[in-house]
Amino acid sequence: MDFESLWAYQTEDLKADAIATEIRRSPIRVKLEKSRDFIMERQKQYKQIEDSIAAIADRKDVLIHALENTIAQIESQQQRMEALDPEDGDAVAALRDEVARSRDEIRTLEKELSHMSTDSAAYDKQLRSVRLDAAKAKQTFDQLKTDYENESKVRKEELEQQRARVRNLESTVEPSLMAEYLAIKKHTTPPVVRLQYGQCSGCNTSLPSATLSKIRNGALVECETCGRMIIQ
Ligand SMILES: [Zn+2]
Structure with a gap:
């Protein structure tokens, strides 16, 4: 993605x-x-x-x-x-x-x-x-x-x-990603954050290694604590 x-x-x-x-x-x-x-x-x-x-x-x-x-x-x-x-x-x-x-x-x-x-x-x-x-x-x-x-x-x-x-x-973003972005934005902003030192930089929660590898593999991952989309 x-x-x-x-x-x-x-x-x-x-x-x-x-x-x-x-x-x-x-x-x-x-x-x-x-x-x-x-x-x-x-x-x-x-x-x-x-x-x-x-x-x-x-x-x-x-x-x-x-x-x-x-x-x-x-x-x-x-x-x-x-x-x-x-x-x-x-x-x-x-x-x-x-x-x-x-x-x-x-x-x-x-x-x-x-x-x-x-x-x-x-x-x-x-x-x-x-x-x-x-x-x-x-x-x-x-x-x-x-x-x-x-x-x-x-x-x-x-x-x-x-x-x-x-x-x-707008047209440069995949529609499914855009839908996700807009849905998250209703609750929290910014909806997308970077992974930083193994943590969600939106809420500073440390992420389990399984989640980290998902992010590194480019999968769509949402923080279980703050609901933001975490990208590498
Ligand atoms: Zn978070």
Whole structure:
């Protein structure tokens, strides 16, 4: 088997991988991703605040409705009071209690409504601040994106050229070897290593003499420890 062609192929393939890794690890790209996460986080926050504001608005409607009902109740209690016989002390006292309870309820409702207005104002303020943060972050993001595109344009062209070089070598490698190479590469890289001092140079495991002679005879041997293909 022609392992040297595979070796030459791997050399160029690893160069391409190294360029791709460099592009991925670009500090600008890392910043860009952080900036994107920040914006997404703000969008989530914005939505949560909006939900809270909507919940307050709903609750406010309920409270205002309850307030109107209680006010109407007091009016009817006052009408009943006027119709009462002033001599009927028990009935007058009972109705007065009822009116007092209604007034308490009104006070409670008004208190909650006032709290809600305070909360509403606080949420509005938060909303403005989050919106501002997000707008600033978007500016940063756009700038970073432009920077990254400029930076990576050169590197991506380089990568394309390297990938083309790799593709050109594909036909020089035996298909069965290529299949093996690609299968190993899914788990470990580099997929092919040289035999060095009787060891697999991928994981430095010493190999039994039977394995060594197989390698020397040019057979396809995979390291039992790391799974790499070992060549002479
Ligand atoms: Zn190994």
